[in-house]
Amino acid sequence: MSKTPVQFSLNGSPAAVFVDDAQNLLDVLRRGVGDLSPKYGCGQGTCGSCTVLIDGEPHLSCLTLAETVEGRAVETTNGLAEGPQLHALQEAFMENFAAQCGYCTPGMLMAAKALLDRTPRPSREEVIEAISGNICRCTGYEPIIDAILAASGQPTRRTG
Amino acid sequence: MTVHKGRGFACINYPIGMNLGGDPSQALVHSTPDGKFMVSLSSIDLGQGMKSVTRQIAAETLGVPVSDVYVDTADSDTGPHCMGSFASRGTHRVGNAVIRAATEARKALLEAAAEELEVNASDLDTDGQGNIHVKGAPSRTITVADTAIAAQFKQGRTLSGRGIFLIPPSDVDPDTGEMTPVSCFAHAALVVDLEVDDETGEVTVREINSAYEVGRALNPRLVEQQLIGGAWMGVSHALYETTEPYYPDRSHAPTDFNAYLMPGPGEVVDHNIAVLERPAEDAPFGGKGPGEMCANPVLPAIANAVYNAVGVRCDTLPITPEKVLRRLIANGGARPQGVR
DSSP, X not given: OOXXXXXXXXXXXXXXXXXXXXXXXXXXXXXXXXXXXXXXXXXXSSSOTXXXXXXXXXXXXXXXXXXXXXXXXXXXXXXXXXXXXOOHHHHHHHHTTOOSSOSSHHHHHHHXXXXXXXXXXXXXXHHHHHTTTOOOXXXXXXXXXXXXXXXXXXXXXXXX | OOEEEEEEEEEEEEEXXXXXXXXOEXXXXXXXXXXXXXXXXXXXXXXXXXXXXXXXXXXXXXXXXXXXXXXXXXXXXXXXXXXXXXXXXXXXXXXXXXXXXXXHHHHHHHHHHHHHHTSOGGGEEEOSSSEEEETTEEEEEEEHHHHHHHIIXXXXXXXXXXXXXXXXXOOOOTTTOOOOOOSOEEEEEEEEEEEEETTTOXXXXXXXXXXXXXXXXXXXXXXXXXXXXXXXXXXXXXXXXXXXXXXXXXGGSOOSTTTSOOOOGGGOOEEEEEEEOOOOTXXXXXXXXXGGGGTTTHHXXXXXXXXXXXXXXXXXXXXXXXXXHHHHHHTTSOOOOOOO
């Protein structure tokens, strides 16, 4: 099996790995680079827990060929906080009890970040649309929708 | 095509813990040399918040700040035994075990502090801020941290405690059938408003209103979170989830999570919750725990609401559009049961 060198930016830092043919980005991030923040859920692009940003757009890393990120910028949940300072989305998820088991949370955060980066004050419908590819089994979604609205500085159903 | 509105009601008495008892849980509490306390459990937090609640219970019992308590639920090979996180038993069973372990550890803590302050341990109290003082003499004081250091390096004493909670197994009397199935119940009542489309058979839940009596809500936001998420799961079980085919051909059965139906963020239902607090006598600080009952009453309430809307009684789950349509045809159309 041949190896292909791939260089990309991971959360702003340069990353260089050799990848196998047909190796997916999730596998390369978790096992090659050691960034365990994107989660392996279904492995078939259904659950969204492996969502990462590539050049600012959300992608399912389990369905993304690792070779295709050559020269591009990849963002994962590991890159959200700046030192001890949590990202506004992380703070809002915490304040709004938007996680229970937490397995979907990294994917939810990245899908939400992609939304807020392009639409700083999204409508409730836009929030729902943005996370519609991410499955959560615990929360019933309502606290997650509220958290994303709160992170954008808008009232939630809870706060009215 | 007509969309029919329906309203359904269900209520539940939910036993906390394994029916007929016999399900023990243990907890161990010990201090680190700097006066923090570690609670060791084998009970697993599935995301329902048991680590948070047992941490609160341990801090309250020990008389120290919550921030000075750590809960380790890592490993059933090395931790004290627990029957598990099921049967809505976590808060009640594990919480009681933590109270017992923390009570023993508090006794050791006050004895060590008494030795340092040269007073009787029964004259000491904690302020919940990390200090121990003589009752009525707040200036005669020692910090929990200094007490732990003295116990560890001077007195040669452990600040630790063991706890177990067991509801003894209850046999059924063969003559009378009499038994003690459970020591405390939680209760809930739930109303579902929904719409049924008599052309497609689709059911859309519009609103849920519920009242839950779960003893004292030890962490109100966690209780609310669990009730919201659990009701969503109840809607999912009632209307969507099955490994059987939605339509009669086996080839339509789900074989992976692509075809396994669940409601998404677009199907979120407005849910108004009233939490009623009636602390249980044998529960840790009165908390029973919502657990499984946050999903259970949703299913019969939806089934009743579908009947109320179109006169179709579905007695198997999930209530799929196919089942609703077949029964509508058998009935010769929708038979709204009217406002009750």
